[in-house]
Amino acid sequence: MAKFKVIHIDIYRRDITVFIGSHDEFKTWIATCEVPTSWEQLVEAVVESEDNAEASYWYNNNNGNGIIELKKHPETIEEISTAVHECLHCTMRVLSYIGIPCVDYAANEAYTYLLEYILKNVLDYKNYELVKL
Numbered sequence: 298m299a300k301f302k303v304i305h306i307d308i309y310r311r312d313i314t315v316f317i318g319s320h321d322e323f324k325t326w327i328a329t330c331e332v333p334t335s336w337e338q339l340v341e342a343v344v345e346s347e348d349n350a351e352a353s354y355w356y357n358n359n360n361g362n363g364i365i366e367l368k369k370h371p372e373t374i375e376e377i378s379t380a381v382h383e384c385l386h387c388t389m390r391v392l393s394y395i396g397i398p399c400v401d402y403a404a405n406e407a408y409t410y411l412l413e414y415i416l417k418n419v420l421d422y423k424n425y426e427l428v429k430l
């Protein structure tokens with residue numbers, strides 16, 4: 298069953314919504330739920346999307362808020378790394394919206410993929426070498 302929560306980032310007065318469910322459930326939910334008027338542009342983009350990505354970060358240009366869309370609650374290394382990738386998109390968007398220098402959206406994919414790659418390897422406990430003391 299799909300679910301969502303709103304994360305209030307009080308220090309920056311922004312909200313990030315996390316939605317967990319299929320993309321079809323997400324499209325239905327966003328088209329039918331009562332969304333703030335500032336989300337209208339975002340709703341249109343989501344409803345028209347045929348994207349079947351493992352995860353997405355949706356935002357609009359009006360207020361620096363956004364939505365992280367995940368297919369399921371992250372448990373595996375891959376799922377956790379993907380969620381972190383989207384969290385970094387979100388972080389960079391919120392900060393750049395309020396004027397803290399960050400690379401803009403098109404260029405920050407390099408940062409999110411590199412963070413995802415490093416995190417996957419940190420979390421993969423199978424290929425650590427034992428320290429011989």
Ligand SMILES: [Zn+2]
Binds near residue numbers: 382386406409
């Ligand atoms: Zn990305």
